Amino acid sequence: MIYSFYPTRIDTYAILFFTGGYQGDIPSEIYSDVLVRIAKHGYVVIAADYVPLVTNQANVRDRTLRLAGDHTQKYFEELQWVTKRLEGRIAKQLNRNGLVPDFSHLGIGCHSAGCDPLVKMTLQNHTFSKAALLLEPFSFNYATPVTFKMPAFILGTELSTQPHVCVQAGKGYNHFYDMWKCPRMLMEVKGHGHCEMVNDTWYKTCQIFHLCKTNPDVDINKYHSFIQGLSAAFLTTTLQGRDKLHYITNTTALPVELMEFKIDMNC
Template sequence: MYRLPWVVLFGTFLTRLWTSAQGLYVDNGDPYDEGPLEVLTLSISQNDAPMLTKVYYPTRIDTYAVLFFTGGYQGDIPSELYSDVLVRVASHGFVVIGIDYMPMVTATANVRDRSQRLGGDHTQKYMEELQWVTKNLEARIAQHLNRTGLVPDFSHLAIGCHSAGCDPLVKMTLQNHTFSKAALLLEPFSFNYATPVPFQMPAFILGTELSTQPHACVRPGQGYNHFYDMWKCPRMLIAVKDHGHCDIYNETWYKACQLTHFCKTNPDVDINKYHNFIQGISAAFLTTTLQGQDKLQYITNTTLLPVQLLEYKNDMNC
């Protein structure tokens, strides 16, 4: 019953808010299918860029929209742990930049430093990273691919994040939102997010039923519904049943989370099927907001989603 109002209003909003995506690669397939593009991984060390960087990019020479992604615990969770999902998204025609705040060994050894950082303003380093990749990534990809012509188009960029990795990106956006056209917030969690978004930037927000249940990895009242309440329209939220905070990780790390009970998990989860779901909603949202091809029906027609929903809502009264 939400589908027609959302599609009509969002289509009107698209023409008013976004510039043309002419010249970009546009994915014309089903976002839940495997993307048609082969993907390579480029690693950039912290000795070169301000932050450890994993870039997942299509090998086909073209111009691509960009997803700037931060992993959990404000970037301490390495983006490699999300590589299965990020590669799937990239295969639909995106250059995906995964950012790590610090090496995992260093992050684990410096718990005190990490705890202090959670309450501070640490967005400058992320902004420096964005500025660096904007200036240098095209040349680095050409060197890695051994040919020129593949262009990451930073004028069509979205922020993406998981868990408390959303904290620094939201702070960056609140300081200056003009660099991003959309926000893909996957199970967002914040230790200190208290400023409502005052501008219009489309957001898709994902939540999971088990993330707030013991062993909880998201504090109640600081997760996906909090981000939805703080975000200005256009915004949409889907929370799924029977899934938890670790389900987005690659299978090996999901199993480690399950064995250690770090977060509550469901032993009957089909990780491949769930990752395919995240691929689908992410590709549908990003293709619409960045590539200019309306695919929101793949999200709004909730009866066709390959998961059971706990909650669905949107706000288009902009």
């Protein structure tokens, strides 16, 4: 399944290609609150899910194969498909022409293990993307350092590494930062957790079933505003060429407390 979010004003817009958690098994639709907010800053957001096989037994086999090996081809195919069809699809939805998704200014975005296939895509062919927005990235088998320059903003949360652990030690955001090449930034947020990227209903489900450690005092709306602000500042800088990094680097003005902030941009 492929979802798209975009402004209603007719113009040409940069693109964010986003994949949800567990390598696409977590539907991108449940991230719609954050993705719609990012789109309102002047982006066409493409949210792509991994399309599983038909039967349940096949789904289990398919997932096992993907976790163990290379599964990027499906996402390359989806990106190629949407590149040819998205402008017409948007025109049909808006009932007018003129809104143009600019695939020459595309960044990748992801949450959790949804970052695994996107990183592998960039390692195979990094020319399709100009920036990487890695929100609490996690990988089962990311072992190849980045050798090319692609700006990356990497977000982590304190509770994601605490029981019930949703980001395993040595495989999460600090690992991605260490494997990435300058320019890169990492921000770890205190008192927040892995499920807070998703819409409110799904966040409450995460709390009830203890899927990941959560903070019962978190204001999801406020946190989503924080995420979209950081994302927009990073993407505006890297995809549109307008420097908005002070919204990230001025950490005293952020509405959250940080555990850690690392930046390596002078390269």
